[in-house]
Amino acid sequence: MNGVELYYEVAGEGDPLVLVRGSWGDHYNWVPVMKDLTRNHRVLVYDRRGHSRSDCPPGQGSRREDEDDLADLMETLGFAPAFVAGNSFGASTALVPAGRHPELFRGILAHEPPLLGVVADDPGSGPLLAETGRRLASVVDRLRAGEPLAGARQFVEEVAFGPGEWERMPDRVRETFRVNAPTFADEQGDPGWAELDLAGLSGYTGPALLTKGSESPPWSPASSAGSPARSRRRRRTPSKAPDTSRTSPTPPSTRVG
Numbered sequence: 001m002n003g004v005e006l007y008y009e010v011a012g013e014g015d016p017l018v019l020v021r022g023s024w025g026d027h028y029n030w031v032p033v034m035k036d037l038t039r040n041h042r043v044l045v046y047d048r049r050g051h052s053r054s055d056c057p058p059g060q061g062s063r064r065e066d067e068d069d070l071a072d073l074m075e076t077l078g079f080a081p082a083f084v085a086g087n088s089f090g091a092s093t094a095l096v097p098a099g100r101h102p103e104l105f106r107g108i109l110a111h112e113p114p115l116l117g118v119v120a121d122d123p124g125s126g127p128l129l130a131e132t133g134r135r136l137a138s139v140v141d142r143l144r145a146g147e148p149l150a151g152a153r154q155f156v157e158e159v160a161f162g163p164g165e166w167e168r169m170p171d172r173v174r175e176t177f178r179v180n181a182p183t184f185a186d187e188q189g190d191p192g193w194a195e196l197d198l199a200g201l202s203g204y205t206g207p208a209l210l211t212k213g214s215e216s217p218p219w220s221p222a223s224s225a226g227s228p229a230r231s232r233r234r235r236r237t238p239s240k241a242p243d244t245s246r247t248s249p250t251p252p253s254t255r256v257g
Contacts, residue, residue, distance in 0.1 A: 001072055002065065007053035008046035008073065012038025015106075016079045019045045020070060022088025023184045024152065024177045026052035044079050048093070050183035052176065061183075062190045063093060071097045074104050085109040089187065095196060098204035107207040112216060117195040128218060135159050140188045148181035155184070160217060 009027055017037060019030050027045040037043050047054040048066050070093055074080045083106050086094035091113035098105045116132065119125045135158050142151035153166045156177070166174065187193050 001076070002068055004049050004055035004057055004069070006046055006049065006055070006069060006073060008044060008077070010042065010044050010077070012041050012043045014040040014042055016082035017041040017043045018070070018074060018079055018082050018084045018094075019043065020084065020086035020090035020094050021045070021048065021051070022086070022090045023187055024155070024180050025173070026176055026180065028052075028172075028176070041083075042079075044073070044077060044082075046073060048090070050186060051180050056183065060189055061186050063089075063096075063187070063193055066093045067097045067100075070094065071101050071104060080104040081106045083107045083109070085111070086113070087111040088114055089193075092193075092196070095201060098206075098208075099197070099201040100203065102204045102206065105204060105206055107209075108204075109209045109211065111211045112213065113196075113210075115194055115196045117192075118198075132159070136188060140185050143181050143185040148178050151185075152177035152181050162217075 007027070011034060019027075019037075021027065021029055026047045030043075030045045034043065034045075049069055050056040050061060070084075074082055074084075081104055084094045084098070086092070086109070088111070091110035092115055094108060095110055095113060098108055116129055120129065139151050139155045139159060142154060152174070156166045156169070157163050169177075
């Protein structure tokens with residue numbers, strides 16, 4: 001798939017649904033919702049490039065590569081048109097292909113896409129975005145210094161969830177954060193990681209739902225509030241780290257290249 005092999009799993013029967021995970025995690029983070037979703041949907045989950053069981057190509061990556069992977073995966077596996085739901089960086093990844101390839105999408109749910117660039121010119125958001133940028137840069141510096149575990153913990157406690165949350169995570173989740181830490185640093189090196197082409201997104205005219213969590217870090221709602229003009233509705237939802245310590249179902253799985 002665009003020069004890399006991507007790990008994916010498919011489960012359930014019904015309307016096609018694609019779930020796109022954000023940074024640090026992988027397909028396993030969707031386990032808590034798979035039982036319910038697969039009752040009425042044929043669900044595709046996968047590890048984005050550079051994450052867990054998918055290939056990690058050398059050199060600086062870009063969100064455009066993730067966007068192309070998503071579109072090509074949907075077409076290759078017969079998941080088009082589909083409903084697509086993404087969280088965080090996965091939500092950003094899902095939005096742009098909808099504008100380029102609207103025929104692939106039946107609907108979009110984007111939960112807290114970190115599109116900080118969309119509100120970069122908003123005077124009211126300036127101080128908050130500056131502080132968020134400083135914290136992200138500190139995390140990336142630590143990761144590039146060869147401290148993936150310390151950088152992952154710093155991200156969880158200073159950027160995403162809050163003090164003490166790292167210790168509350170299951171061991172498996174902490175290990176996934178550590179393993180995927182270098183890819184987060186790579187994503188941050190992409191100049192366009194936080195941008196969104198609103199004009200390009202206008203090519204998609206289908207239903208879209210933009211959500212944010214009532215317990216999320218303050219910078220996240222700030223970016224979501226300014227995100228895509230195509231959104232039809234916003235909903236506030238509780239936002240906690242998912243309980244991924246449950247046993248995963250064993251759907252068909254493979255790798256596609």
